[in-house]
Amino acid sequence: MELMSCALGDLSPWRVRDAFEHQRGIIVRGAFYRKSVENAQRALGRFFADEAELKRHPFDDDTRLGYTAPGIETIQHDPEHPDENRAMFDFGPELPFVDRSITGLRFQAVRICRRVLDLLDEAYGTRFARLPEGEHRLRAAQYLREGTTKEDVLFPRHRDFSLLTAFVGSNEEGLEVEVKGEWHPVHLGHGDVLVGAGTPLRQFHPSAKALWHRIVGGKDHRLSSFLFYELRPDVVLPQTLETYGEMLDRIMKSIRA
Numbered sequence: 658m659e660l661m662s663c664a665l666g667d668l669s670p671w672r673v674r675d676a677f678e679h680q681r682g683i684i685v686r687g688a689f690y691r692k693s694v695e696n697a698q699r700a701l702g703r704f705f706a707d708e709a710e711l712k713r714h715p716f717d718d719d720t721r722l723g724y725t726a727p728g729i730e731t732i733q734h735d736p737e738h739p740d741e742n743r744a745m746f747d748f749g750p751e752l753p754f755v756d757r758s759i760t761g762l763r764f765q766a767v768r769i770c771r772r773v774l775d776l777l778d779e780a781y782g783t784r785f786a787r788l789p790e791g792e793h794r795l796r797a798a799q800y801l802r803e804g805t806t807k808e809d810v811l812f813p814r815h816r817d818f819s820l821l822t823a824f825v826g827s828n829e830e831g832l833e834v835e836v837k838g839e840w841h842p843v844h845l846g847h848g849d850v851l852v853g854a855g856t857p858l859r860q861f862h863p864s865a866k867a868l869w870h871r872i873v874g875g876k877d878h879r880l881s882s883f884l885f886y887e888l889r890p891d892v893v894l895p896q897t898l899e900t901y902g903e904m905l906d907r908i909m910k911s912i913r914a
């Protein structure tokens with residue numbers, strides 16, 4: 658079975674709704690400027706190669722931005738299982754400046770998320786796109802284990818807790834999504850994006866279930882980037898009645914060692 662995808666110019670409310678109901682997200686081909694994604698990928702590669710520079714921007718618990726060294730976050734909220742396999746960097750609106758292309762990547766990822774929310778609103782009569790936005794985080798993650806194969810699960814099955822996640826295509830294989838109990842590899846070229854639902858989205862509409870995904874091996878030094886589209890911290894989630902900020906605090910405490 659092929660995953661549903663759509664060219665940027667062919668996006669429509671029903672296409673987005675069908676894709677979200679079938680596979681909990683939509684692949685949009687050619688959503689980003691190809692060159693800018695290639696440039697950003699190269700810039701991130703240089704950035705991650707310079708550990709001293711990474712360490713100059715340690716992760717900040719208040720802004721949730723900066724460098725997370727391997728072994729800090731846990732897998733499946735289990736303190737017995739620190740994630741030794743990933744180095745991560747979260748970029749915010751004030752990046753820090755690495756390269757102009759990273760700013761561009763973040764901007765394009767926010768824009769495609771807004772577009773998808775608009776189309777979902779047209780399909781469902783919801784007001785997702787009117788929800789006050791938080792400070793969206795662009796995360797780059799580098800996988801460190803070498804010599805892995807597609808049988809190795811580098812990061813296990815999980816859902817994200819952003820409203821949406823935009824997985825930026827850069828020809829780095831390894832992302833898989835679960836559709837009706839089966840795993841499917843996601844092939845994203847430079848410029849393509851998968852916009853998937855996070856857990857909070859369903860609180861605003863029962864059909865908007867979150868995307869289950871995982872990362873498998875097969876490529877050394879896999880470097881991926883994705884945008885967490887966030888809500889403003891004071892937005893109340895209609896089902897649990899906690900604010901988005903309270904939810905994030907609770908989850909971050911449970912996953913960071």
Ligand SMILES: [Fe+2]
Pocket residue numbers: 815816817870
């Ligand atoms: Fe994820």
